Amino acid sequence: MVSNQEIFDEIFIRQKKQLPFVVFRKPHGETLHFIGQSDNKLNYTSSFEEEGFVFAPFNDLSKTVILKPETYLRSDYVNTCEKEHDLHPESDMDIPGKEDHVKLVTEGITAIHKGKLNKVVLSRSQGVMIDHSSYLSIYKTLLNTYKNAFAYWWYHPQVGMWMGASPETLVLVHNSHFQTMSLAGTQRFKGTLDVSWGEKEATEQQIVTDYIAENLSFICATLNVSEVETVRAGNLLHLKTEISGVFKKGCTLRNLIEALHPTPAVCGYPKVLAKEFIVKHEQYERTYYTGFLGYINDKKEGTSLYVNLRCMELNGNKAIVYVGGGVTKDSDPEAEWEETLNKSLTMMRLLK
Numbered sequence: 482m483v484s485n486q487e488i489f490d491e492i493f494i495r496q497k498k499q500l501p502f503v504v505f506r507k508p509h510g511e512t513l514h515f516i517g518q519s520d521n522k523l524n525y526t527s528s529f530e531e532e533g534f535v536f537a538p539f540n541d542l543s544k545t546v547i548l549k550p551e552t553y554l555r556s557d558y559v560n561t562c563e564k565e566h567d568l569h570p571e572s573d574m575d576i577p578g579k580e581d582h583v584k585l586v587t588e589g590i591t592a593i594h595k596g597k598l599n600k601v602v603l604s605r606s607q608g609v610m611i612d613h614s615s616y617l618s619i620y621k622t623l624l625n626t627y628k629n630a631f632a633y634w635w636y637h638p639q640v641g642m643w644m645g646a647s648p649e650t651l652v653l654v655h656n657s658h659f660q661t662m663s664l665a666g667t668q669r670f671k672g673t674l675d676v677s678w679g680e681k682e683a684t685e686q687q688i689v690t691d692y693i694a695e696n697l698s699f700i701c702a703t704l705n706v707s708e709v710e711t712v713r714a715g716n717l718l719h720l721k722t723e724i725s726g727v728f729k730k731g732c733t734l735r736n737l738i739e740a741l742h743p744t745p746a747v748c749g750y751p752k753v754l755a756k757e758f759i760v761k762h763e764q765y766e767r768t769y770y771t772g773f774l775g776y777i778n779d780k781k782e783g784t785s786l787y788v789n790l791r792c793m794e795l796n797g798n799k800a801i802v803y804v805g806g807g808v809t810k811d812s813d814p815e816a817e818w819e820e821t822l823n824k825s826l827t828m829m830r831l832l833k
């Protein structure tokens with residue numbers, strides 16, 4: 482174990498030398514992990530058989546970057562953040578892009594009514610100017626604000642820099658046991674978990690659960706599906722179902738990832754149609770937003786992968802925040818816009 486400061490010093494050095502690194506804390510975790518590569522090589526994995534930290538895009542598994550754990554440091558996380566952040570800021574921001582997003586959602590609803598699409602997750606990006614020298618302080622605030630998220634900061638000089646606080650597990654694997662979740666449906670957190678949900682949210686979350694259960698049934702020996710519960714992620718609430726089981730002999734991590742990613746929580750259903758719609762209609766490239774990331778094939782801890790949500794890309798004095806939401810036949814375009822504003826606050830409030 483090293484101190485938090487030693488990890489922060491490593492980050493400073495790697496940034497200066499433009500060497501790849503990732504620092505992360507798992508949901509509810511007390512350990513800060515640091516992984517650094519000694520050269521700036523861009524390594525991809527397609528087998529998912531090596532050990533290391535993977536960073537996968539939304540739309541092309543072959544572009545999954547793996548950081549080799551040439552340096553692996555662990556530290557007990559100590560809160561070093563100077564200021565506590567307000568968890569309920571008013572969404573008083575004058576954010577451009579409303580017209581475009583409402584149009585995109587309207588097109589999505591029309592496509593659902595017309596054809597075979599059931600659900601499509603539509604997203605947008607939002608740029609904001611920040612101070613380049615404040616990255617570390619932003620990450621410290623992120624760690625302190627989102628204790629139950631996967632809280633990460635990732636960098637590769639040939640790919641870029643990302644930071645995020647993901648509420649969503651793609652899959653945890655230990656020996657032949659796995660655990661995943663269906664997370665969808667969103668409303669603002671107003672002080673209680675005891676809330677009611679509309680039919681639109683119940684349906685969009687059920688689509689995710691059914692897809693996961695169906696796709697995993699081919700590669701699983703046993704499968705358990707929990708009751709739906711309401712969970713909090715920062716200033717938001719979601720519906721969540723936990724799905725766990727044991728996979729069949731011979732099933733690989735790659736088989737599991739292919740069965741899951743991208744789930745209808747971030748893409749839609751049916752998957753191929755939803756992906757086509759997204760690629761054709763969204764105004765920008767998602768790249769690594771709604772991809773997944775995490776450590777694979779650790780000898781003791783196995784594999785822990787999370788969906789890349791509530792995240793941003795950092796480039797000099799600019800941060801690009803990525804946000805989206807599930808669209809179904811019952812969606813209201815204005816409400817979908819509001820939902821992306823609420824989701825954007827997860828990162829935006831760190832940048833004030």
Ligand SMILES: C=C(O[C@@H]1C=C(C(=O)O)C=C[C@H]1O)C(=O)O
Binds near residue numbers: 804
């Ligand atoms: C797509 C995002 O979130 C996903 C979509 C949700 C929804 O549509 O309600 C909820 C949780 C996530 O699975 C995002 O945060 O950008």
